[in-house]
Amino acid sequence: MDVITLAGRSPQASDAGAPRLRGRYRLQELIGRGGAGSVYRAHDESLGRDVAVKVFEASATSEKDVRRQEDEVNLLAGLSHHSLVTLLDAGVDRTDAARPRVYFVMELVTGADLKVQLEGGPLTARQTAQIGFDLAEGLQYIHHRGVVHRDVKPANILLVRYSHGGARYRAKLTDFGIALVGAIERRDTDNVTTGTAAYLSPEQARGQTLGSASDIYSLGLVLLECFTRTIAFPGDPIPSALGRLRSDPHIPPGITPEWSALLAAMTSRDPKDRPSIDDLVVAFRQMIAAETGRHRDVVAHPEPSTEESRLRAVARYRLPEAPVDGAFDRVTAIAARVFSVPIALVTIVDHDRIWFTSHHGLEIDHIDRHPGLCASAILDDVPWVVEDARFDPRTLANPLVAGDFGLQFYAGVPLRTRDGHNLGTLCVFDFEPRLASEAELATLSDLAAMVMSEMELRLQSRRSKTALESAPPAPS
Template sequence: MTKQFPKFLNARYRVKNVIGRGGMASVYRATDERLGRDVAIKIFELRATDKPDIQRQQAEINVLASLNHHSLVTLFDVGVDRTDPDHPQIYLVMELVDGIDLRRRLDGHPMSTRHIAQIGYDLAEGLDYIHGRGVIHRDIKPANILLAEYSSDSRARARLTDFGIALFPNSARMTNQGMTTGTAAYLSPEQARGEDVGPASDIYALGLVLLECFTGETAFPGEPIPSALARLQRDPVIPEELVPEWRHLLSTMLAREPEQRPPTAEVVLAMHQAVIAETGRHRGAEEHHLVSDERIRLQEVARLDILDTPADGAFDRITSLAARLFSVPIAIISIVDTDRIWFKSHHGLELTEIPRDPGLCASAIMSDGPWVVEDARADPRALANPLVAEKFGLQFYAGVPLTTRNGYNLGTMCVMDFKARVITAAELQTLADLAALVMSELELRLESRRVAR
């Protein structure tokens, strides 16, 4: 933490580590000493003290304080730190959302269509709520979408954050007429032209975000000016392989003219129908292809030739590093076989294998992303697990799938503890990086063996 930011705000909030940075402010993890809970505190940079910047800061406070919806990050408190009388700093105390932002999620392995539909539905509901109150977000992008992990839920919920450049009823414009606001890659055409914007602008940006979820690529990449101008000259490319319903929805959301885009309420309905349709497809796929998918997954395990190889110091160093980074007693690189979970590398545990059924790693490989149980005693997914309920006494588990290039999960890079704990988005990203390192090493070794032959 820099000297500019006090470690204790308003004799109540103990500021800890930074969890995000932006152009105008940084977000820190902190503890509300009065209520005994962790929160997120957004502290605006010292340079943000001239009149336009103060207006922007106050605008975000006003917006957040007036909104309350499950798809939006909740504001708890606001304040001004006057440690330096010449440089007062506004700070916002917000709900701490456990999980990662969509930007980081998109940097990982591909997302399922069902998950994309669920994210789209959450965000559409949030936009419908704010648009109904005259608020336009103006900066819908993956980095401003948090994927909240709830131990009692089966999926991550999308939450919209960062209303720093939003427009709301009776507010003065935060920028001069004709000045473009927002992030270049996700601007609507009317934003790129510097025109007034309405709800349709947020719909366009949401369309770009959903398209990126499908393709893994930004539709309008590059430097800000060329990126902004590109959408005035062409429409984004929608993959031909998408089902007709998705192609139609995305093409209408991404129409260049605002009046051609669907109203927010219609997008909510369309996304709800998409969730129902994708859930049906997913269940049908599970019924028809589960055996086939498992067969191919096991073929991938065999291809990488890892199960019968001797103990390996490189993997042991990775698990040892994970244990130190997370301050946990156990770290494991696991491979899930037909009926066993093999611990290719294990720190803090003498076992080299366990049956597949009770293993949490077997559940983690069914996930699209990190699989986390922060308090196994209160999590219905783990309550009956013998590793939790019996003598072993496991209370915390965080695992990231070891995913092959063609999307099959071999096993996990996981950490465990005998006490409940919270894992941050930054820590999940570190665990994902370690998992990627394991997979890179496996592929490199396979290629080396091929060359040696």
């Protein structure tokens, strides 16, 4: 539903002469139109409040359409979440027996939809993270109830500010007219895939079975548009739908590495490579914190990094202590998939050990520092790549290469702090020689930035907790 907000009332009719549904809801101005129905601002004369009323056109009264409308009523009636538009009432108006009108009564959300908002300019990264968090929470709620929305797009995202002059948008997802209960979707009988072409997931464009990952892909396109104000796959429905089957959406280089990595994961063509909705909620919560503190705790003139100062930085982040919630495990799993390798690690280089705080495909959790390739990878600020270790003079004597382990390929990116210290690496291993493309190394760098963002977030959280605990008690 393309919902818009109008500045004033429509001159079509006065309140006295405006049509009423079932003698209760007096329709006022049209505020949106799309699909099979229209949305009006209306006044509930029983409770004395303004509401939004979605009325389906006469052409939408076939048995199939009525059944779908009843499904939407039953679906919405059972959902209650702050990120979803609330259904208040529903029914059929039979004032004109030849033209019954199905209608839904919903809360009236004051504010523009995201489509209109983006026409006025791009959003900040912090605003985008906040909107992403709201929508991810809403999708998490419906996905856990077996519901797939199938039409996540800017026009179906309503924005509201709860304080005058505040920059915080709260996002609400609306229009469940084509939502799917049971997380299974097949093509309609007329062989047309349901949804909006520009925001379809690849599996939606193919008419395949849908699950939570489909909405996650669409949300990724929406959030990318928040940065670019450009539809990733524009054009007529068929070329637009086919575009995402051939290529990934273009993510401009001006977007930060953390955002680039997250958006790329959300819009992966393979649903299995997309983050789960639960992980996405956590990621956006972290993004909000990172964007809020992005310009804090930055040293204007960082000291030259020495081994002594680097080890102090390792201690500052309480490393090599690994996050007990496995926060880095998804990053290493993605890195392994990107390179198609069996092993990916997040490593911390201590004074005498190399610790594996996440070790995808490997059981051990540390090795001695001397033979470790990661000890060499932290010496520079660029990726350190060994494409064939059997013939690379840097690695010929390395026990991981010459010994039973049989390492033949290594690529590592340093985990660099804001004040210029390399703590360790995000790296991948293989037992066969291979090349590393620029695109793969760029993705590895983006994932390393996500690891550092998580480390910074945890550091800030510990500092805030310490400050709160050490603050003097409030006077009684």
